[in-house]
Amino acid sequence: MRTYLLIICLLVLPLAGGFADGLMLPSDESYPADLLRNRVTEVTVNIRGLVAETVVYQEFLNEWDQATDAVYSFPLPEDARSTLLLYTRNDTTFRAVLKVSPQTPNPGTGGGGIAAQVNDYIGPHGIRLKLLNIAPGTVQKVELHYISTLDFHRGECTYRYPLASGDFIPYPFDHLEFNVNVNSARPITDFDIPSHPQYQTLVSEPEQLVLRMRQPLAFAATDILFRFTTDNQVLGIDFFSTNNDTIDGHFNLFVRPENLASGTELLTKNIVFLLGNSSSMIGYKLEQSIQAISQSLDMLGPDDNFNIILFNSSVYKWKPSLVSANAANIAAAKTYLSEVTGSQGSRLDWGIDVALNQFTNNQYNNVILAFTDGRSPIDPRSIALSNVHQTGLFFVAIGDDVERARLEMTADLNYGFVTYFQEDENLLEGMIRVSEKITMPLLKNVALTFDKPDVYGLIPQVYPSTYAGAYFFVAGRYQSPGAATLSLSGEGVGGAVQYDYQVDFNASTTIDQFAALLWAKEMIDALEYEVSVYGETPALKDSLIALSLRYGIRCRYTAYFADYTTVTTSIDPGELPVISRSFLEGNYPNPFNPST
Template identity: 25%
Template sequence: MKKMSVIAFLLLMVAPLAANGVVIPPHPVEPGIGGFKMNYHNVDITLDNGIARVKIEEEFENVSSHRLEAVYLFPIPSSAVISDFVMKVGDQVFKGEVLPADEARKIYQEIVAKLKDPALLEYVGSQLIRLSVFPFEPGEKRQFHIEYTQPLEISSNAYTMIYPLKIDSFLTAPIGRVSIRIKTTDEIAEVFSPTHTLKEVQVSGVSGREYIFQAVDFVPSSDVAMVFTASTEEIPSSVATFWDEKAGEGYFLLTLIPRLKEERIIPKDVVFVLDISGSMYGEKIEQAKKALEQVLQMLRSDDRFAIVTFDDGIYDLTGGLLSASEKGVWIEKVRRIQADGMTNIYGALQTSIDMFSRGDEGRFKVLLFLTDGAPTSGITETGRIVSDATNEARARNVHLFSFGVGTGVVAELLDRLVQENAGRVSYIVEGENIESKVTELYRSIETPALENVVISMEGIETAKVLPTGPHSLFSGYALRLSGLFFEEGDLKVTVEGTRGGERHTYEYYFQIDKIAGNEFVSRIWAQKRIALLANIYRYDSSLSEKAREEVAQEIIALSKKFNIINEFTSFLIAPERHLSYNAVVDRGGLGVAPQTTGSVMAAKSVAEMEMDQFVEGGTSDYRFVGSIGFYLKDEVWIEDNPEVEKLVPVKVKAFSQAYFDLFNVDDWLKEVLSLGEKVKFIYKGTLFETGDTGIENEKELEEFLK
């Protein structure tokens, strides 16, 4: 068996798994060798006041006769906050600590060089945990324990939740045992799953209900969808608090649910902006057209619409806003749209936003953006795209909604656009049935409750309330606010906003108490705070270098305090750092760490992972790193560039110090080296080739990087 690249699996890009945790080799294993088996998958879900606490325990076994490298992947909801990570090997339990990312990577590389037993957990997206494990010995069993907290979506008088369970054929056998146990309080009348059969079980002496799904030799075919129906007709607004006695401060989580009666339908102006660039070719453009067609069909008689398409050019197809009565003709025209060219997102947003009037005509203004979100033409800087589009949209009171289509979505861009412009986003991968997602997103557009929302608090002192806005409220959806408080007492929250040009005011009253048992509340606030700081660090061009460093230090300090992983820090499990302890791990293995982890990525999603990395029978022989293509020839990944044949390569030996240094130069090189052990690519005019031979010393490499 050929030696696998350590760094290749460290930054491995995989399909957008809708899966429970899964261990996979970084490259296809040779036939007959075998691979990994999941012996059991146990899940405890506890629901309390609209917050789900999830504990997972999984055991994997190397059923091959060879030492294998492995990547453990675990997708989580984007709203979840990870609170612990544990790996158990035999009788030893190893816990992670938070380190600056550079330090964690350096230690990891040193241990790999010694063939010890490290595990590095890095966030590669807000919806994916990745853990690299090496070596994984023949017959060895390893248990992984993860806990996360997730505020659930609210719809009418029910909470909804998706637990990721589906596995995409990376195991060599079915899961030995699966157990999913759901515990609720008296606030829940019933738990229903349209995808799995849940059995209600009676537990004496415990309030609420328990439901369980169990199976043996199980091959998951879908995620677990759950609907929690409330005991009351409507789910009330609520508050959860946590008091940190040592710090002398508390944290609150407000859930505000507007109950505005639909006395009249607000007419809408909807501008559809459809990406028709070459990256959208094939199934992605077909999905985008279906979404556009479906929303066109849902327009009401008083609505107006316009359609803009873009590649490297911008095309105003309708010539401005049209009456909804003309939608039938345009549905047929949409079906004939084809994809080709580059991606000028900046120009498309500027042109489409300019189609809205600046006056308040009592109409709800919506820009519906359908794209794979990868700008390659015109202005491509994410910060500039978001900033300029936001300035124009706010001047016209435009709400931006987005569908991210396909597995190459740059979700960081789309998420920031909707966050800054009081909208919502939904992601659709190839092959997915988009009807339900389109309907759900459009329901937000159909029932705007309040625009231009201003929130004020009085009664007790509060601080650092997040998110900062702008806010819009939608009927049936909750707005969650998190912040700090310093004393008990009554809190009055006033929510003011407009609907159809009319002003509305709502008042909410909450009792804020010093409660010691809700640590997750502080975790949710810390995640939001770090995400805010990370966006400032990345995109505020007015920051001085000193100010940027101060922002980075606050992020790292919060990360260490709350055990949060992000691009500034990483979880590292390494026996050489004496992080092991002998302990009896309870089901879930999470009784020790009091703090949390969370995503600071401005929401780079699982959908960014390239789907063609793993396909049946092997890997794809053509991939993109950014906008640069690579093809596989004689086990070497070669940049698709005619200059490759003209240049003399600088050879770098894989796994040498020079190789590690090259890997750490920038993010593009990380992705290039993740293609495999042998790669030929051009960087700053120099052709590099990694493989079995070449320079090993970092000083030799330096002269080629100048």
């Protein structure tokens, strides 16, 4: 039966990384345990470049002598989107249907208990599917597909499947399996599964890797962590595209600078370290942030300039304006940081306004690195309009109380990115990795052009500087297949430069199908941020629903249902509504209409 389920999945999506493992919560309060027993978890990850498609296959045993309904709950990671959900009854595999309906929480939230705990565990981004009449003594099989991108730093690519769920699953699985298949356009120089070192290497070629880890009677005590390293010594790209029989094609572009660069290749930097020192930051979070800033100061070159700004209920500047990154100023800044204590309030919005005013031109590569653990009424569009000197705005967000939508939208519109940390992580190590990226700028004022007029629907629309050891990503649409030239231009240490790359907009409808899913994921993410920050409009709601149903990706307005038929929900491309708002000027491009 399981083989049939996997074959069906592969037919639907040829290649197919959460917070933790899926759970099956019985609906009948008389069920003799909190959860149906998780017998098997198998995770298969297919990686192309920096894109990961994950398939999670699970088996749950009804240990009762009666039939029961149950809710499958999976804590999907915030940076992923589900693309397919399958389930079984007897010898038949069904596809869960997306319908226009808000996803309901597991019952029992008001009274606490296991249902409330599972709801908290799953989080608002998680997946739920109610399954009916699971017969006594039978196994309920579920398979979830989702898409995400890898964490990347200086050639090291990291995938994490947070398996650890010991609070809910204190017993061992009968079978735990992790399979990973990597296809890279760059030589793979190293790889490891440090969390589960008892793995097999099935294929190890310069640009291809296949690993398998199997464990009987395995506990869900440790996340599965997989890493591989690629060699990259020149500025290059990864380009993926796929056509479609009924709608326009989709493409993904990853701009990948060299892993490391010498000081003579780096642009001069102006950087403001914006540190939140609210009372909630007191202790480990503030200590680690201060250490990270202190060590980041040592990464600056003698021609760079910097300042430190604190924000709480007010804003405080260390110096009135940027100062040179010489030894005396760096030593004085470290002394200042060592005396920082906690205060009340978290006005990140005021801090950003003051920090932006530190930059008087865009002669150098301008950066704000903000450390925050709370919420603040920042207005992404207002900040973008005030950001007249193309300053990259980067956030280090700590804990669960940060407002992801505001931070992501602000970073997207202001040449930056957000890096998230849990409070119990090694914060210093992660923060230093962020600093190592943004202190190595190679090109600023970056522009992308295609000598192909039918390219449209690009997201994002603002491109960051290129940094050694990092990457940036653009997704889009095209009307007709064929070869084209992509031009990447910007300003380097020697002035204006341009790099031309030959790319192929695929005619095939079967190659790199994930490109369509990743474009849709990015568009849904962006529109949901818009709704969260600026409020719902009929156009935004209709557009999100249309994207969700067309691409089979759940959004805030849709939910999975088990109807025990093979019918799937789709929508005619010609009826897809127009998205009417933009990030900056009220003219968000319609992802289905190239003329807007």
